[in-house]
Amino acid sequence: MEEPMQTESKLCAEAGADSGSLVPGCSLRHFACEQNLLSRPDGSASFLQGDTSVLAGVYGPAEVKVSKEIFNKATLEVILRPKIGLPGVAEKSRERLIRNTCEAVVLGALHPRTSITMVLQVVSDAGSLLACCLNAACMALVDAGLPMRALFCGVTCALDSEGTLTLDPTAKQEKEARAVLTFALDSVERKLLMSTTKGLYSDAELQQCLAAAQAAAQHVFRFYRESLQRRYSKS
Amino acid sequence: MKETPLSNCERRFLLRAIEEKKRLDGRQTYDYRRVRVAFGADYGCCVVELGRTRVLGQVSCELVPPKPNRATEGILYFNLELSQMAAPAFEPGRQSDLLVKLNRLLERCLRNSKCIDTESLCVVAGEKVWQIRVDLHLLNHDGNIIDAASIAAIVALSHFRRPDVSVQGDEVTLYTHEERDPVPLSIHHMPICVSFAFFQQGTYLLVDPNEREERVMDGLLVIAMNKHREICTIQSSGGIMLLKDQVLRCSKIAGVKVAEITELIQKALENDQKVRKEGGKFGFAESIANQKITAFKMEKAPVDTSNVEEKAEEIIAEAEPPSEVVSKPVLWTPGTAQIGEGIENSWGELEESEKEDEDEVGSDEAIILDNIKMNTGVEVFTSGNQDAPIVLSDSEEEEMIVLEPDKNPKKIRTQIISAKEEKAPSRKTVKKRKKNC
Numbered sequence: 001m002e003e004p005m006q007t008e009s010k011l012c013a014e015a016g017a018d019s020g021s022l023v024p025g026c027s028l029r030h031f032a033c034e035q036n037l038l039s040r041p042d043g044s045a046s047f048l049q050g051d052t053s054v055l056a057g058v059y060g061p062a063e064v065k066v067s068k069e070i071f072n073k074a075t076l077e078v079i080l081r082p083k084i085g086l087p088g089v090a091e092k093s094r095e096r097l098i099r100n101t102c103e104a105v106v107l108g109a110l111h112p113r114t115s116i117t118m119v120l121q122v123v124s125d126a127g128s129l130l131a132c133c134l135n136a137a138c139m140a141l142v143d144a145g146l147p148m149r150a151l152f153c154g155v156t157c158a159l160d161s162e163g164t165l166t167l168d169p170t171a172k173q174e175k176e177a178r179a180v181l182t183f184a185l186d187s188v189e190r191k192l193l194m195s196t197t198k199g200l201y202s203d204a205e206l207q208q209c210l211a212a213a214q215a216a217a218q219h220v221f222r223f224y225r226e227s228l229q230r231r232y233s234k235s
Numbered sequence: 236m237k238e239t240p241l242s243n244c245e246r247r248f249l250l251r252a253i254e255e256k257k258r259l260d261g262r263q264t265y266d267y268r269r270v271r272v273a274f275g276a277d278y279g280c281c282v283v284e285l286g287r288t289r290v291l292g293q294v295s296c297e298l299v300p301p302k303p304n305r306a307t308e309g310i311l312y313f314n315l316e317l318s319q320m321a322a323p324a325f326e327p328g329r330q331s332d333l334l335v336k337l338n339r340l341l342e343r344c345l346r347n348s349k350c351i352d353t354e355s356l357c358v359v360a361g362e363k364v365w366q367i368r369v370d371l372h373l374l375n376h377d378g379n380i381i382d383a384a385s386i387a388a389i390v391a392l393s394h395f396r397r398p399d400v401s402v403q404g405d406e407v408t409l410y411t412h413e414e415r416d417p418v419p420l421s422i423h424h425m426p427i428c429v430s431f432a433f434f435q436q437g438t439y440l441l442v443d444p445n446e447r448e449e450r451v452m453d454g455l456l457v458i459a460m461n462k463h464r465e466i467c468t469i470q471s472s473g474g475i476m477l478l479k480d481q482v483l484r485c486s487k488i489a490g491v492k493v494a495e496i497t498e499l500i501q502k503a504l505e506n507d508q509k510v511r512k513e514g515g516k517f518g519f520a521e522s523i524a525n526q527k528i529t530a531f532k533m534e535k536a537p538v539d540t541s542n543v544e545e546k547a548e549e550i551i552a553e554a555e556p557p558s559e560v561v562s563k564p565v566l567w568t569p570g571t572a573q574i575g576e577g578i579e580n581s582w583g584e585l586e587e588s589e590k591e592d593e594d595e596v597g598s599d600e601a602i603i604l605d606n607i608k609m610n611t612g613v614e615v616f617t618s619g620n621q622d623a624p625i626v627l628s629d630s631e632e633e634e635m636i637v638l639e640p641d642k643n644p645k646k647i648r649t650q651i652i653s654a655k656e657e658k659a660p661s662r663k664t665v666k667k668r669k670k671n672c
Contacts, residue, residue, distance in 0.1 A: 027537040032520045034530040038375040039287045040322050048520045051276040055291075055374060057320035062236050079327055081318055083280075083293050084370050117236070119320035121372060123282075123291060123519060124275050167538055207547030212540045219536045227531030 028168045035143045043144025047136035051126035056140035060116030074108035080120045101184045101194040107147040127171040128156035151187040153220040155213040185217040238324035267443045272503040276518035279395030283387040287377035292391035293370045301364040309356020310366040321376040344459040348467035352421040378445035385428040426467040429489040431456040458489040462497040
């Protein structure tokens, strides 16, 4: 058991050296979050992971259009806006992934026949965009005070051609990677809420990425906790 | 979502306050709200805050053939978008009157004033020119969108750097940021819009109206001016009649405001450039104030992934091998077959499913043929078929594959169930969707 561990840590170190001083193999970039920065939405948050930044605003529970009304739960709508140009297929696909994740967590049954609208604006994309969107979405939902079963976070893993695992990859690392996997995990049981992958990987690698994502999720949830502790502290 | 209407009570209160020379946010008549400019990590990206109104600006460029009547000029394109984030009443993808008005005013202010030297954007005359695209997103609407948008546009344009190009004969070489330093756009002057709101048929005037004041105002005068006191655009809307003196007074006020704002922009640009040159930290992360209680930062966190491999091995060892049964097609009735349990259809309406050749189905063929023979003989559901459908019945009809009855059963239309996202709650959503129908 000793040997593979050593080789992996060596590989990680090498990957770190390759990509310059930016991100060593297995670490998360610096995080920053600001909540309640917009006055119009009920909840808002901006989330930064390295140079990737997403701004999220949540309206709800509010009046719903009759055509979209669901009689026993809230209608959740997610709008993702790209920075340049009009939203395309990629945005629609991400919107859907984010909506499905949120629907699993938000207790919409407590607010039947209402709408919850979430607008996400990409401020800058430097890799792991979907993970950052998910994190921003969660912080905005928390800020809006919507009832949730658990918190959630997004973690992106990249596997390069040698099988080295990189957490929270930058845009360059994502481009060079053989496979990019994004997971959404919940905070209570650290279980998988959503996963989307691109590229080729074996089932063993999938499990490895998932385990690494779970380890990274610990850090993200600790970040959530500390930032909320600071926000609701008295001093 | 509809906009909350302003009550008569509020309206009267606001107007009376304006008559008494008071404003809700404590400003004086001629006070402008605080302007804050922050830059992103990449060139041409900025966020401008005017009080609580917030606009995100991003400039991008592209090499395109020029317009036939202007062969030596680059193309400037402006696009302001009112995101639903800014106010719940803004609907996505709808060209409202307000949006059209703002976009046209912005174009008049920035393109028609010739503040950008479009001739310097020409690479090969008549063949290749730079198209500069300015995307502006309103993030929060608290009145006076046009001023914030015009500031954001000019700041983003001044911050932007386009890749360097060289022309040798017919060959155009584009250099990346690493190869050669990118070039800034040549900007002649900086036009900035200043808005004036008029109340009681032009009796009272306020500079930089906020959202509440905009709702009760009678008319709006927008003056675009640069720091040399040259008027670039002037527009009066709302149908009020203004005296000559009023317009002149407004232009004087605009001159003062524009000088202040230009100075602030230049200072912000210099600051950012200095930080970039010195190799310091820049980008939005740095612009978040540390002392804010709602903001929090975390430094780079190492994650211990040493036991990942062991964990993965454990899980794989524990996991049961996938059942083999799934791939067998089930024939419900002659004409309807199903492969696997399927996942929620993510393509909306079921379209013509792709045809697959027999060799894809391979070994399962025999079973299908058997089933068909059996079914055509009896015509009703056989008991052997019946226990299966109950288990699988919660999958939707989208997964059912329709066979044309008189066609040769060998030619089977199958649907590729893509090994897409296998979401945990997919089953749940399927059920709920059924209820809605």
